[in-house]
Amino acid sequence: MRANVSSHDLKVSDHKHHLHPFTDHGALEIDERRVITRADGVWLWDTDGNRMLDGMAGLWCVNVGHGRQEIVEAVRAQMSELSYYNTFFKTTHPPVIELSSVLADLAPDNINMVMYAGSGSEANDTILRLVRTYWALQGQPAKKVVISRKNAYHGSTLAGASLGGMGPMHSQGGLPIPDIHHIDQPYWFGEGMMTGMSEDEFGLWAARELDRAIETIGEENVAAFIAEPIQGAGGVIVPPSTYWPEVKRILERRDILFISDEVICGFGRTGEWFGSGYYDLKPDLMTIAKGLTSGYLPMGGVLVSDEIAEVLHRKGVEFFHGYTYSGHPACCAAALTNLAIIKREGLIARVRDHIGPYFQKRWKALEDHPLVGEARMIGLFGALELVPDENKLMKRFDNVGNAGIITRDHSLRNGLVMRAVRDSLIISPPLSITEEEVDHLVATARKTLDDAWEDIRRQRLA
Numbered sequence: 149m150r151a152n153v154s155s156h157d158l159k160v161s162d163h164k165h166h167l168h169p170f171t172d173h174g175a176l177e178i179d180e181r182r183v184i185t186r187a188d189g190v191w192l193w194d195t196d197g198n199r200m201l202d203g204m205a206g207l208w209c210v211n212v213g214h215g216r217q218e219i220v221e222a223v224r225a226q227m228s229e230l231s232y233y234n235t236f237f238k239t240t241h242p243p244v245i246e247l248s249s250v251l252a253d254l255a256p257d258n259i260n261m262v263m264y265a266g267s268g269s270e271a272n273d274t275i276l277r278l279v280r281t282y283w284a285l286q287g288q289p290a291k292k293v294v295i296s297r298k299n300a301y302h303g304s305t306l307a308g309a310s311l312g313g314m315g316p317m318h319s320q321g322g323l324p325i326p327d328i329h330h331i332d333q334p335y336w337f338g339e340g341m342m343t344g345m346s347e348d349e350f351g352l353w354a355a356r357e358l359d360r361a362i363e364t365i366g367e368e369n370v371a372a373f374i375a376e377p378i379q380g381a382g383g384v385i386v387p388p389s390t391y392w393p394e395v396k397r398i399l400e401r402r403d404i405l406f407i408s409d410e411v412i413c414g415f416g417r418t419g420e421w422f423g424s425g426y427y428d429l430k431p432d433l434m435t436i437a438k439g440l441t442s443g444y445l446p447m448g449g450v451l452v453s454d455e456i457a458e459v460l461h462r463k464g465v466e467f468f469h470g471y472t473y474s475g476h477p478a479c480c481a482a483a484l485t486n487l488a489i490i491k492r493e494g495l496i497a498r499v500r501d502h503i504g505p506y507f508q509k510r511w512k513a514l515e516d517h518p519l520v521g522e523a524r525m526i527g528l529f530g531a532l533e534l535v536p537d538e539n540k541l542m543k544r545f546d547n548v549g550n551a552g553i554i555t556r557d558h559s560l561r562n563g564l565v566m567r568a569v570r571d572s573l574i575i576s577p578p579l580s581i582t583e584e585e586v587d588h589l590v591a592t593a594r595k596t597l598d599d600a601w602e603d604i605r606r607q608r609l610a
């Protein structure tokens with residue numbers, strides 16, 4: 149396809165006609181964009197002849213790695229048998245039946261039903277309507293408020309962005325929508341360290357923010373608490389070890405639902421099937437997407453507890469909600485094959501026991517670099533917090549985001565895709581990454597830090 153079109157011409161055409169997500173178009177030079185044409189395993193190729201290590205697994209989603217022909221074949225076979233049919237009017241089809249049962253097996257014991265969506269954002273839209281509908285059906289229509297956290301990411305739709313706690317997203321389009329309340333996040337390096345509390349104390353304090361919010365809003369008005377077990381897009385924020393046990397205690401005492409947004413944490417990222425499993429949490433609802441299909445086709449969903457499903461199964465009750473592509477057969481085929489690969493190759497145990505610890509040890513070693521204030525990693529996702537002064541751990545860069553972008557750009561030039569969040573770098577590679585590829589990744593990250601450190605000092609940012 150388009151073999152005769154030059155790399156530059158492709159970029160010009162992209163510049164003219166393509167509005168990109170989350171992009172400052174005025175600042176994006178035509179030739180700065182990368183045109184990715186091919187991917188295999190953890191590797192990407194672009195039209196300028198570069199090979200890059202995909203340290204972000206696409207966008208946190210390609211858990212089994214790129215180029216799995218087995219998934220391509222399964223989708224092809226499904227498409228030729230039944231490319232599309234809906235699941236609305238008393239109809240269903242074999243792939244959606246099979247996938248639902250597979251997901252019910254993987255989910256915690258009290259969760260046995262799935263409602264499908266096209267993405268994580270759509271799934272969280274479903275959840276917002278679902279929790280309010282659930283309480284209304286229970287005779288408590290006042291229970292509408294959903295408590296979330298600042299700097300959470302739950303998607304880009306109206307409900308997703310409102311549930312999320314991203315300031316810049318709220319500043320556009322009149323968000324958040326009503327009855328969503330954001331409490332502080334358990335971000336030790338970014339916010340806790342400066343409070344004078346110990347890490348453990350800060351974890352307890354942040355957890356008790358939930359209890360204080362419920363008290364202020366009134367338990368009779370609160371529908372649910374939504375959280376990512378580990379915040380992904382917010383910067384791979386691993387909470388202090390006291391945080392989740394305390395939140396769990398609070399949730400046990402309070403009559404509200406708990407929504408675990410597993411869009412990144414799910415399907416092996418933490419070395420367990422779900423992030424809530426990693427922290428031994430008991431969600432009523434779980435948001436899934438990304439790793440569900442490893443991004444081969446778009447799909448999201450909501451895992452629903454028996455308690456909620458039972459209310460929805462009452463005679464005369466109908467949840468007026470659904471998407472044309474809910475449970476799309478080709479996406480189900482992609483998900484089924486993807487999950488079969490994760491199981492057959494033991495990718496979850498591999499992350500927990502082998503490649504996870506192997507990577508974590510080498511990642512942690514980057515902390516000796518003068519530019520790095522903290523290197524953290526759980527399972528196979530982590531962050532490097534960049535600081536301007538190795539001797540002053542609490543010191544931060546003046547223009548937040550600058551050092552992050554400079555370092556990220558060096559990383560791309562060095563052939564490693566990492567993402568910048570404020571002044572940190574994020575990594576989340578395919579779960580299939582090998583030891584040699586981890587060694588290559590860490591060596592490239594170290595070279596990147598050296599290059600960036602030089603650049604940052606030359607520009608007198610540190």
Ligand SMILES: *Cc1c(COP(=O)(O)O)cnc(C)c1O
Pocket residue numbers: 208266267268269270272301302303304376380381409410411412437438448
């Ligand atoms: C990516 C993400 C979403 C949104 O998923 P989309 O498929 O992009 O709509 C929701 N929650 C979390 C935690 C995510 O990382």
